[in-house]
Amino acid sequence: MEPAAPPAQATRTLDDRAVRLFILLAAFFCVNAVLAEFIGVKIFALEDTLGIAPLEWNLFGQSGSLNFTVGTLLWPFVFVLTDVINEFFGRRGVRFISWLTVALIVYGFVFAFLAIATAPATWWVGAAADRGVPDYQAAFAAIFGQGMWSIAGSVVAFLLGQLIDVGVFHRIRRATGERWVWLRATGSTAVSQLVDSFVVIWIAFVLGPQHWPTSLFLAVSSVNYVYKMLAAVAMIPLLYAMRHAIRAYLGHQREAQLRHEAALD
Known part of the structure; x- marks a missing residue:
C-alpha cells in the first residue's frame, strides 16, 4: 500500500497560481x-x-420599445469569461465549467421548486x-417558479452556445495564431x-405553451442577438485588461x- 500524501501536498497545489486562477474564473x-x-x-424597458x-x-x-430580461446584463461577462478560460485553459476548461x-x-431550480412547495407560515x-x-x-412562486419550458430553453441554449463557442474560438485561433485576440473572441461569440x-426563444416561447407567432419570435430573437453582439464588442477592452492582469499575476x-x-488542447 502506498503511503498517503502528506497534508502539505494540498497546500502546494493551491499555491499554484494557475489553479487559483482557474478556480477564480x-x-x-x-x-x-x-x-x-x-x-x-x-x-425591463x-x-x-x-x-x-x-x-x-x-x-x-x-414594433414597440426595447424590452430585455435583466439576465442579459450579466451575459456579456459570461462571454468574456468564456473567452479568457478558452485562452488559458482550452476546450476542456470551458467544457468542464x-x-x-x-x-x-x-x-438551483430543483431547490427553488422545493422551496415553493413548502407550506408557508400564515403570518409570513x-x-x-x-x-x-x-x-x-x-x-415567491412567481419569481422563482419559472416555467419548465423557459428553464429547458435556457439550459439547452446555454450549453449549445458554449460548445459552439469553444469550437469556433479554436478554429480562429489555429488560423490566426496568437494574433487578433479580439477576432477570436467576437467571432466565437457571434456564432454561438x-x-x-x-x-432559447424557440424552446421557451414557440414550442412552449405561449406559441409565439414567427414574426414575434424572429423580432425578439434578433433584437436580443444584436444587443449581445454590441455588448461583446463593448467588452473587448475588458478582455484585454483581464489578459494583461493574468500575465502580471502568472508571470x-x-x-x-x-x-x-490551451492551443494544443
Missing part, C-alpha cells in the same frame, strides 16, 4: 450564469431605464402587505450567440505555457 463564470437565470424573470423616449423599433412586423454550470442551474404570507405585496407566497439567442513564462497548452 470558474467561480465568477458559474455565479454570473446561475444568477442570470434566476433574475431573468424580470423584463431599456429606453425608460435610460430616461429616453421609446425608439419604436419595427422589425418583422413587430459549462457542464458544471448546467448542473448548478438545474440544482401577508408580512409585506404594507409594501404592496399582499401574498408573499404567490410573489446567434444559435443561443434563437434557440510571462507561466502565462505562455498555459496558452500553449
